[in-house]
Amino acid sequence: MNGSIPFALCGAVLVGIGLYGVMAHDHLLRRLIAFNVTGSGVFLLFGSLSALSSGGATGAVPQALIITGIVVAVASTAFVLALVVRLKEEDVDAPAPGAFEGSSEHDDHAP
Amino acid sequence: MLLDLAAPDFPWIALSVAIPLFAALIAALSSALAPVVAMIAALLCLGAALWTAVLVTTHGAQEVAVGAWPPPLGIVLRADGLAVAMLITAGLVSIAAFAFARQAFSARTQTPETRSAYSFWPLGLCVLAGVNAAFVSNDLFNLYVALELTTIAAAALVAMSGSRAAFEAAIRYLMFALLGSLFYLLGVVLTYSTHGVLDIRLLAISAESGPSTIAAAALMSAGLMTKMALFPLHAWLPPAHSAAPAPASALLSALVVKPPFVILLRIWFEAMPELVTPTLAQAFGALGACGVLLGSILAMRQERLKLVVAYSTVAQLGYLVLVFPLAGGGGAQQPWAAGAWTGAIFLTLSHALAKGAMFLAAGAFVEARGNDRLDSLVGLAREMPISCFAFGLAAVSLMGLPPSGGFTGKYLLLTSSFASGQWWWGIVLVVGGLLSAVYLFGPLSLMFAREPALAVTPVSRARQSIALLLGLLSILLGLFSEAPYRLLQVDRPGAAAEGFT
Numbered sequence: 001m002n003g004s005i006p007f008a009l010c011g012a013v014l015v016g017i018g019l020y021g022v023m024a025h026d027h028l029l030r031r032l033i034a035f036n037v038t039g040s041g042v043f044l045l046f047g048s049l050s051a052l053s054s055g056g057a058t059g060a061v062p063q064a065l066i067i068t069g070i071v072v073a074v075a076s077t078a079f080v081l082a083l084v085v086r087l088k089e090e091d092v093d094a095p096a097p098g099a100f101e102g103s104s105e106h107d108d109h110a111p
Numbered sequence: 112m113l114l115d116l117a118a119p120d121f122p123w124i125a126l127s128v129a130i131p132l133f134a135a136l137i138a139a140l141s142s143a144l145a146p147v148v149a150m151i152a153a154l155l156c157l158g159a160a161l162w163t164a165v166l167v168t169t170h171g172a173q174e175v176a177v178g179a180w181p182p183p184l185g186i187v188l189r190a191d192g193l194a195v196a197m198l199i200t201a202g203l204v205s206i207a208a209f210a211f212a213r214q215a216f217s218a219r220t221q222t223p224e225t226r227s228a229y230s231f232w233p234l235g236l237c238v239l240a241g242v243n244a245a246f247v248s249n250d251l252f253n254l255y256v257a258l259e260l261t262t263i264a265a266a267a268l269v270a271m272s273g274s275r276a277a278f279e280a281a282i283r284y285l286m287f288a289l290l291g292s293l294f295y296l297l298g299v300v301l302t303y304s305t306h307g308v309l310d311i312r313l314l315a316i317s318a319e320s321g322p323s324t325i326a327a328a329a330l331m332s333a334g335l336m337t338k339m340a341l342f343p344l345h346a347w348l349p350p351a352h353s354a355a356p357a358p359a360s361a362l363l364s365a366l367v368v369k370p371p372f373v374i375l376l377r378i379w380f381e382a383m384p385e386l387v388t389p390t391l392a393q394a395f396g397a398l399g400a401c402g403v404l405l406g407s408i409l410a411m412r413q414e415r416l417k418l419v420v421a422y423s424t425v426a427q428l429g430y431l432v433l434v435f436p437l438a439g440g441g442g443a444q445q446p447w448a449a450g451a452w453t454g455a456i457f458l459t460l461s462h463a464l465a466k467g468a469m470f471l472a473a474g475a476f477v478e479a480r481g482n483d484r485l486d487s488l489v490g491l492a493r494e495m496p497i498s499c500f501a502f503g504l505a506a507v508s509l510m511g512l513p514p515s516g517g518f519t520g521k522y523l524l525l526t527s528s529f530a531s532g533q534w535w536w537g538i539v540l541v542v543g544g545l546l547s548a549v550y551l552f553g554p555l556s557l558m559f560a561r562e563p564a565l566a567v568t569p570v571s572r573a574r575q576s577i578a579l580l581l582g583l584l585s586i587l588l589g590l591f592s593e594a595p596y597r598l599l600q601v602d603r604p605g606a607a608a609e610g611f612t
Contacts, residue, residue: 015297022286022290028282031286035289035290035293038293039293039296042293042296042297042300045297045300046300046303046304049300049301049303049304050303050304052304053304053305053307060184061184061303062303064184065252065303068252068256069255069296072255072256072259072292075259075263076259076262076263076285076289076292079263079266079267079285080282080285080289083266083270083278083281083282083285084282086270086278087275087278087279087282090275090278
C-alpha cells in the first residue's frame with residue numbers, strides 16, 4: 001500500500017514542474033513538452049492515488065481512464081505540433097516582423 | 112424496425128452523438144457527399160433531440176447505458192430538461208451553419224478542391240458530436256473526452272482558413288484549452304481518488320467537503336472557466352472566433368463555449384451544492400460582471416464586425432455565471448422569482464441562436480464586400496435587407512429587449528437579483544444591456560445609413576434567409592417561452608430552486 005506513495009509524490013512534482021514550464025516559457029515546443037510533463041504527472045497521480053485508496057493494485061476503471069487520457073494527450077500533442085510546423089513554414093515563406101506574441105492586429109485586448 | 116424505434120428503451124440519446132460521428136467519418140472519406148451527409152446528420156440530430164424532448168416531458172429524464180454495459184465501466188448517457196434544450200439548440204444552429212456553408216465549402220463549386228472545402232464538414236460534425244456528448248454525459252471523465260473532442264475539432268476550424276493570423280489564433284486557443292483540460296483532468300483525478308465515483312449523480316449522494324473535494328472542485332472549475340472564456344481567461348476567444356470562416360465562427364461562438372458552462376452548472380448545482388459558500392457565489396458573479404463590462408467595452412472599440420461579435424460573446428458569457436449568486440434568490444418570499452437558474456439557461460439558448468445568426472449575417476457581409484471592416488457596412492441595408500434585418504433581430508435578443516429569448520433570461524435573472532436584495536447584480540444586467548446596445552447600434556446605424564452602399568457582390572436571398580431564421584428563432588424563444596420553460600423544469604436540480612445554503 002505504501003509502495004505507491006512515492007509514485008503519487010512523483011506525479012505531484014511532475015505536475016508542478018510541467019505547470020512551471022507552461023507558464024515560464026514562450027517557446028511553443030517547450031510549452032508543448034511542459035504540457036506533456038504535466039499530463040504524465042496527472043496520469044501517474046491518478047494511478048497511484050487509486051492504488052492507495054484501494055489498498056492494492058490500480059483498479060480496472062482508473063487504468064481504462066488513464067489509457068483514454070493518454071490517447072487524448074497524444075492526439076492533442078500531434079495536432080499542436082502540426083500547427084506549430086505550419087506556423088514555422090509560414091515564417092520561412094514570408095518572414096513576418098515580430099514574434100508570435102503581439103504581432104497580429106487581433107492582439108488589441110486589454111492586458 | 113419501426114416498433115423498435117418506438118420502444119421506450121431505444122437509445123435516442125446515444126443517436127445524438129453517434130449520428131454526427133458516423134457522418135463525420137463519411138464526410139472525411141467523400142467530400143462530394145459531405146455537404147449532403149452533414150445536413151442529413153444535423154436534421155436527424157434535431158429530430159432525435161425533439162423526440163427525446165417529447166419523451167422527457169411526458170416520462171421524465173431519460174437514461175441509456177451505452178452497449179448495455181452497466182457503470183462504472185460502461186457509459187450512461189442521460190437526458191434531462193437542460194440537456195434536451197441544449198441538444199435542440201445545437202441541432203438548430205448546426206443546420207443553419209451547414210446550410211450557409213453549402214455553397215462556400217462544396218466540392219462542386221470549388222475546383223480544385225480547397226482544404227477548407229474538405230475539412231469544414233468532418234470538423235463541423237465532430238464539433239456537433241462533441242457538444243452533444245457533453246450535454247448528455249453525466250460522468251466526469253466522459254465529459255473530459257467530450258470536451259477534448261470539441262476543443263480539437265474547434266481549434267482545427269479556427270486554423271482552417273490557413274492564414275497566419277488563423278494559425279496564431281488556433282495555437283493560442285489550444286494553449287489555453289489544453290491548460291484548461293489539464294486542470295479539469297486533475298480535478299477529476301482528485302474526485303475519483305476521494306470518492307471512488309465519477310458519476311455526477313452518485314457524487315451528489317456521497318460528496319462531503321474535505322480539502323481534496325474542494326481542491327477538485329476548484330481545479331475543475333478553473334479548467335471549465337478557461338474553456339468557456341470567462342474573465343480573466345477570455346483572451347483567446349476573440350481572435351479565434353473571428354479568424355474562422357463565418358459558418359465555423361457560428362458553430363464556435365454559438366455552441367463550443369456552451370458545454371463548459373453546462374458542466375459547471377452540473378458540478379456545482381447537481382454534484383456539490385453544499386460546497387458553495389456565499390463568498391464563492393459572489394466571486395463567480397464578480398468574474399461574470401467583469402467579463403460583461405470588459406467584453407462590452409472592448410467590443411465598442413473594434414473596427415471589424417467579426418471582432419465586435421466575438422467580444423460580445425465574452426460579454427454575454429459573463430451574464431451566465433451570475434446564476435451562482437442569484438440562484439434561488441428570494442425564492443422563499445417570492446416563489447415566482449426563483450428562476451435564476453432557468454434564466455441563465457434561457458440566456459444560453461438565446462445567445463446560441465442570436466450569435467449564430469450574427470456570425471452568419473457577418474459572413475454574408477464579408478462575401479458581399481470582401482472584408483468585415485465596419486466602415487464597409489455603410490448603406491448595406493438597401494442592398495442586403497435580409498441580412499441586416501437578421502443582424503438586427505439577433506441584436507435585439509443580445510440586448511435583452513422584449514419579446515426576445517434574451518429578454519426572458521435577463522428578466523428572470525433581474526427579478527431574482529432584486530427579490531434577493533442583491534441589487535448590484537441587477538445593475539450589472541442593466542448596464543450590460545445598455546453597453547451591448549451601444550456596441551451593436553454602431554454597426555446597425557452604419558448599415559441603415561443614408562449613404563449609398565459601396566460595390567456589393569450579390570449573395571443569394573436563400574442564404575441570407577438562414578441567418579434571418581436563426582435570428583427569428585431567438586425572438587420566438589421569448590414569445591413562446593412557456594414550452595422551453597416547462598422543459599427546463601424536468602429534473603431540475605434542487606439547488607436551482609432553493610439556492611445554495
